[in-house]
Amino acid sequence: MKYSFIKPREKNFLSLFSKIWVVFISLMVLFMLAFNFYIVIEAKFFKQGVVELVSQREELESRIDHDDEDIGIILRQKALSEEIFSNNTLLKESMKNLFDLVPDQITLKKVQMERNSLVLYGVAPTQDTFNFLLAAPLKSIFHTSNTTFYLTSEGWYNFVSINKILGMDGMRE
Amino acid sequence: MVCVSNIDRSLEKIDIMKLLLFLMAFIVITFSIVFLMIIPNVKEHRVLQTEHKRVLVHKTRVENLYLEREAELSRLKIENDAVIKAFKHAFTQEEFIAYAGTFFTDVRLTQVTKSDYKKEFVEYELNVTSTLKTPTNFYSFLEGLNRYSSIVQADFPIHLESGKDSITSTFKLKVYDLNATR
Numbered sequence: 338m339k340y341s342f343i344k345p346r347e348k349n350f351l352s353l354f355s356k357i358w359v360v361f362i363s364l365m366v367l368f369m370l371a372f373n374f375y376i377v378i379e380a381k382f383f384k385q386g387v388v389e390l391v392s393q394r395e396e397l398e399s400r401i402d403h404d405d406e407d408i409g410i411i412l413r414q415k416a417l418s419e420e421i422f423s424n425n426t427l428l429k430e431s432m433k434n435l436f437d438l439v440p441d442q443i444t445l446k447k448v449q450m451e452r453n454s455l456v457l458y459g460v461a462p463t464q465d466t467f468n469f470l471l472a473a474p475l476k477s478i479f480h481t482s483n484t485t486f487y488l489t490s491e492g493w494y495n496f497v498s499i500n501k502i503l504g505m506d507g508m509r510e
Numbered sequence: 511m512v513c514v515s516n517i518d519r520s521l522e523k524i525d526i527m528k529l530l531l532f533l534m535a536f537i538v539i540t541f542s543i544v545f546l547m548i549i550p551n552v553k554e555h556r557v558l559q560t561e562h563k564r565v566l567v568h569k570t571r572v573e574n575l576y577l578e579r580e581a582e583l584s585r586l587k588i589e590n591d592a593v594i595k596a597f598k599h600a601f602t603q604e605e606f607i608a609y610a611g612t613f614f615t616d617v618r619l620t621q622v623t624k625s626d627y628k629k630e631f632v633e634y635e636l637n638v639t640s641t642l643k644t645p646t647n648f649y650s651f652l653e654g655l656n657r658y659s660s661i662v663q664a665d666f667p668i669h670l671e672s673g674k675d676s677i678t679s680t681f682k683l684k685v686y687d688l689n690a691t692r
Binding site for chain 1: 525528536551558559566572576629630631649661663688
């Protein structure tokens, strides 16, 4: 049985006005959530990046330590080899100087070179030849210089010359 | 007429109460999202961004330092190639006798000591006894010693004694090797 003359109007659950508001609010919420999501994701990337960068840095630091060690070894090898090479060169020069020092008139029989001393055994025609030609330059090099002569049956003189350098420098000249 | 009655007139006659309610809802929702989510996250983002930048700068500096060290190391390796090879080369008495044989005749080696030298080296001391024709051979030997395949040093005491037609020499030889245990 009908109580109204008109047909009931179909009414929407939400009016257009409400719909617009709901859509607007939903869009705004969506937009803000999207922005928030972007910020969170980027922050996560930064966090991961920090961890990666720190591990890369630590790796590089350990490589630097390794390189430093290698550099140290090479530098120590270089220093030691330079020292050895210069000692060899100095030794060669000092031997050369010694033999250049000995004049033709004097014959050396035995040479004993120590770090701080030089002992020469040899034959000289006269004591003066030795004193003038060899003793004088030896005295200028060494701090103390003592020579003993022995007369040989041929009338020449056997000599033993002991020369010493005092102090730590040693004979490197 | 039915279709006319269906027209939504909510936009023409705006209900103030509804408008206020929606506005309130909008403000509450927006503020709660902004204050509860966006602001703390933006703060964290900013802190992490600064941290990332700082760490990146630090890493770049360390990387530059590393590249510098690598360049220095390779430069040193190239410059000191001969020395490095000589230290690595194991000293053998046979090889040395063969080398010394070009200057002397009758070379004999006797090992005296072996000891650690400085940080990573081993020092062998050997006595060399040899016979040579002229002192010039000794100079040539000493001159060539710096180009020998191992690091060796001739040292005092040096004894030279002339015989009938040759000179007998005795001297100390120091050989430096890298300590194999390191």
